[in-house]
Amino acid sequence: GYELRQSNRDRYFMERTTASRAFFVGEYDLGAELSGGLGPLRYAVAVQNGTPLSDTGDNTDYTSEKTVVGRLGADSAGSTFQVGGGASLLDGTGFHAGTAATKTTLSWSDNNQDGLVSLAELEGNPGQAATESSTYTRWAVGADLELGLHTPAGWTRVVGEGVFATNLDRGFYVADPVSTGYDIREFAWSVAAVQDVTKWGYVAFRADSYDPNSDFYDERLGQFIPTDATVLTLSPAVGVQVPGLARLSVQYDYV
Numbered sequence: 001g002y003e004l005r006q007s008n009r010d011r012y013f014m015e016r017t018t019a020s021r022a023f024f025v026g027e028y029d030l031g032a033e034l035s036g037g038l039g040p041l042r043y044a045v046a047v048q049n050g051t052p053l054s055d056t057g058d059n060t061d062y063t064s065e066k067t068v069v070g071r072l073g074a075d076s077a078g079s080t081f082q083v084g085g086g087a088s089l090l091d092g093t094g095f096h097a098g099t100a101a102t103k104t105t106l107s108w109s110d111n112n113q114d115g116l117v118s119l120a121e122l123e124g125n126p127g128q129a130a131t132e133s134s135t136y137t138r139w140a141v142g143a144d145l146e147l148g149l150h151t152p153a154g155w156t157r158v159v160g161e162g163v164f165a166t167n168l169d170r171g172f173y174v175a176d177p178v179s180t181g182y183d184i185r186e187f188a189w190s191v192a193a194v195q196d197v198t199k200w201g202y203v204a205f206r207a208d209s210y211d212p213n214s215d216f217y218d219e220r221l222g223q224f225i226p227t228d229a230t231v232l233t234l235s236p237a238v239g240v241q242v243p244g245l246a247r248l249s250v251q252y253d254y255v
Contacts, residue, residue, distance in 0.1 A: 154196025
């Protein structure tokens with residue numbers, strides 16, 4: 001999409017959207033990329049190990065399966081008007097860790113606090129056989145559109161993105177279809193507008209929505225009821241900048 005490809009020094013909002021941080025805990029991944037363009041057309045395809053590098057997560061790649069990411073789009077930039085956009089595709093493999101075998105154990109809970117063992121306070125815990133590790137498929141399709149118009153006040157930019165995904169969440173509502181018994185469907189969208197106030201400042205606003213599980217059920221009064229788990233974040237921001245040198249931003253997130 002549009003946001004993930006931006007560098008931190010170019011991004012007006014200090015944090016990526018909720019969905020972007022859920023899908024890609026780190027912004028970089030190990031792999032090989034082929035990219036280029038012809039006139040306004042742009043293309044890029046990459047083969048990666050599928051484990052984005054993160055400062056806080058586990059960066060170990062537990063499967064030899066590769067993740068393929070591709071994008072086809074266009075970008076036309078002029079002195080007064082800019083337009084760009086594209087469609088993206090991700091196809092990869094997730095990993096479900098197995099469990100080791102456990103022995104049968106006996107536990108005691110001193111319910112009446114008398115320090116004496118009684119049969120009612122003993123509980124047997126049967127051993128469990130080991131379970132094998134397994135893999136599962138994950139994929140995502142997305143589209144983005146960017147528009148820009150230059151006025152005497154500066155550039156006005158509007159950006160929109162939308163993503164459908166399955167089993168891709170790796171940082172927020174971590175998807176594991178092996179544990180749940182069904183594929184986790186995810187949907188996200190975001191819209192952002194940035195207005196330059198001359199070349200020395202800007203004001204911006206972003207709304208992003210992320211549904212981490214479109215089939216989420218909540219238990220209420222002993223019954224399972226379909227529940228909307230969508231997280232909506234509204235983010236106004238203002239900033240001052242010295243073009244090409246420094247930027248000071250203030251952002252507020254209402255979640």
